[in-house]
Amino acid sequence: MAVKVFISYAHKDEQFKDSLVEHMSGLVRANVVSEWNDRKIVPGQDWSDEISENLASSEIILFLISSSFMNSDYCMGVEVQKALSMHKEGSAQLIPIVIRAVDWSDSVLSKIQGLPKDAVPIASWGNEDEAWVNVIGGVKSTFKSLSQSHTQLGRLRQKECN
Secondary structure, eight states, rough: EEEEEEEEOOOOGGGHHHHHHHHTHHHTTTOOOTEOOOGGOTTOHHHHHHHHHHHHHSSSSEEEEHHHHHOHHHHHIOOOOOOOHHHTTTEEEEEEEOOOOOOTTTSSSGGGGBBBBGGGGGGGSHHHHHHHHHHHHHHHHHHHHHHHHHHHHHHHHHHHHH
């Protein structure tokens, strides 16, 4: 079963979200992940409900960190708070991905290990594709960790039933 990935970003950074989705396409085609972002909301749907429902049902939450993201009341006030709660209770893994240079050291998100390597912003890499490959590698290691946790949990539940 595919791991559900929720992508949160400021709309000013949509090109970075598009690049991430493109680089995740191999994982999507292999049915390792299913990806959701707010551009999948169709006309007539309540966008706030759709975001809340998809965030709550995700196992991995990716935040594309930039000054625009940090400036967004919705991203920081609603999505970050819910995601941090899910991360702390263990129902989801939150991963900040730094896409543009920003001072986020005072943010509640700064305590969580981010990507790419050394939290060097995607836009600062000489080759953005290499940066995204680094990000995908980090996300894959999270999938493996989640998969192992699910396997161990399944074994524990099976022992309890016996």
